Amino acid sequence: VDFSLGHDADAVRIEARSFLAEALTPELKARMHRTGTHWNPDFTQRLRERGWIAPGWEEEFGGQGWDPLQVQVLAEELRFAFAPMYGISTTLTAASALRHLGTAKQKAEVLPRAVRGEIVIALGWTEPECGSDLAAAKTRAVRDRDGWRINGQKMFTTNAHVADYIFVLARTNPDVPKHDGLTTFLVPTDQPGVEVQELRTISGERTNIVFFGDARVPDSYRVGEVDKGWSVMGVALTYERTYAHGADSLRLLRTAETWGESTIDDAGRTVAEDPAVSAEIGRTATEAEVALLLGRRTAWVAETGKLPGVEGSMAKLFSSEALVRQAESWFGLLGPDAVRCSTEPVGEPDSVEEMIRFAQASTVYGGTSEIQRGIIAHRGLGLPRSR
Numbered sequence: 001v002d003f004s005l006g007h008d009a010d011a012v013r014i015e016a017r018s019f020l021a022e023a024l025t026p027e028l029k030a031r032m033h034r035t036g037t038h039w040n041p042d043f044t045q046r047l048r049e050r051g052w053i054a055p056g057w058e059e060e061f062g063g064q065g066w067d068p069l070q071v072q073v074l075a076e077e078l079r080f081a082f083a084p085m086y087g088i089s090t091t092l093t094a095a096s097a098l099r100h101l102g103t104a105k106q107k108a109e110v111l112p113r114a115v116r117g118e119i120v121i122a123l124g125w126t127e128p129e130c131g132s133d134l135a136a137a138k139t140r141a142v143r144d145r146d147g148w149r150i151n152g153q154k155m156f157t158t159n160a161h162v163a164d165y166i167f168v169l170a171r172t173n174p175d176v177p178k179h180d181g182l183t184t185f186l187v188p189t190d191q192p193g194v195e196v197q198e199l200r201t202i203s204g205e206r207t208n209i210v211f212f213g214d215a216r217v218p219d220s221y222r223v224g225e226v227d228k229g230w231s232v233m234g235v236a237l238t239y240e241r242t243y244a245h246g247a248d249s250l251r252l253l254r255t256a257e258t259w260g261e262s263t264i265d266d267a268g269r270t271v272a273e274d275p276a277v278s279a280e281i282g283r284t285a286t287e288a289e290v291a292l293l294l295g296r297r298t299a300w301v302a303e304t305g306k307l308p309g310v311e312g313s314m315a316k317l318f319s320s321e322a323l324v325r326q327a328e329s330w331f332g333l334l335g336p337d338a339v340r341c342s343t344e345p346v347g348e349p350d351s352v353e354e355m356i357r358f359a360q361a362s363t364v365y366g367g368t369s370e371i372q373r374g375i376i377a378h379r380g381l382g383l384p385r386s387r
């Protein structure tokens with residue numbers, strides 16, 4: 001087994017670090033922190049100039065054909081720096097489903113704009129009554145002349161307030177088993193039938209509640225066949241769940257190390273010399289490495305041309321739960337210092353207190369830990385579904 005990432009991936013890391021040191025200004029981070037919106041058109045434009053929005057996509061779709069390890073290394077660096085990437089992530093999750101299952105017209109119209117960062121697509125899946133059990137969606141889509149009318153409500157629709165489209169999971173047939181009566185649509189947000197309401201979360205992230213009141217969508221924006229939306233979701237969810245939080249653990253580790261080396265105790269020693277602190281540094285560093293390796297394994301599975309289902313769930317499960325444990329430990333060790341940011345008064349979001357809240361949310365979005373454990377046991381190990 002060769003654990004080195006190779007020359008090309010190493011070169012990406014060096015270039016990404018130098019780019020981020022210049023492009024990700026404290027003001028940009030402070031703005032993201034204040035608004036809770038992790039999408040910035042200027043920063044996205046800078047990424048686009050380098051072809052870094054979807055560098056792993058084939059050139060015919062506007063990518064650069066990078067191998068998955070190069071893509072993974074870029075993602076690690078963007079995440080470590082806490083760059084505004086959520087708008088790009090939700091857009092690419094939806095666009096990836098279109099790349100597999102969209103019509104030629106949809107691909108031609110949407111994919112180039114997605115890869116150029118010109119549009120944002122939000123994910124309208126969760127509802128007030130269903131999140132883990134997405135197949136129970138109640139939002140209705142009914143035929144209306146040459147298109148569809150959508151009525152219902154979605155919850156936690158991150159980026160909907162800056163989105164051009166919402167990738168909506170809707171019920172088209174209520175009279176069949178729940179998985180069989182769903183269809184997915186790309187609903188344009190620029191219409192009176194779509195109302196977006198702000199929702200702030202414990203993590204500091206702004207998300208939204210979206211109300212659809214007779215929203216219109218042409219049939220040409222239906223993704224996949226009518227009543228076959230669950231198979232579209234199978235592809236989209238696999239892309240959503242490939243994310244690992246190793247770089248977030250590294251960011252926490254950097255904060256802890258800085259604190260340990262710069263804080264002096266009553267005996268005149270740095271707190272990093274305290275055995276409890278150095279033990280936690282060793283533990284966090286090891287868990288961060290495991291999380292990064294699980295993330296890279298997911299990238300490697302993608303490189304072999306497969307969809308990394310169980311591997312993505314393992315990476316997401318381990319890395320998010322490890323982040324919670326680490327943030328809680330560091331919170332106890334730092335005490336009152338846990339609420340400080342390194343760049344006060346600009347307010348870079350790197351305090352341990354902020355990380356503790358962020359970590360909690362990381363175990364929820366993209367499928368909760370219980371759901372990921374179920375996927376690993378059922379799909380990975382072939383055990384029966386839990387009741």
Ligand SMILES: Cc1cc2nc3c(=O)[nH]c(=O)nc-3n(C[C@H](O)[C@H](O)[C@H](O)COP(=O)(O)OP(=O)(O)OC[C@H]3O[C@@H](n4cnc5c(N)ncnc54)[C@H](O)[C@@H]3O)c2cc1C
Pocket residue numbers: 090122123124125126127128129130131132133155156157158159201203205207361364365366367368369370371374386
């Ligand atoms: C910050 C943030 C951003 C988000 N962004 C988006 C977004 O952009 N688009 C979107 O559609 N959604 C988004 N979500 C929603 C997210 O995916 C859901 O919150 C998540 O899937 C859980 O659904 P729920 O909140 O309805 O909880 P529920 O499904 O009601 O779960 C409640 C509890 O029951 C447990 N549980 C449920 N079913 C089972 C089971 N079968 N076995 C064992 N335990 C179970 C869960 O693990 C959880 O602990 C976001 C959420 C957050 C917090």
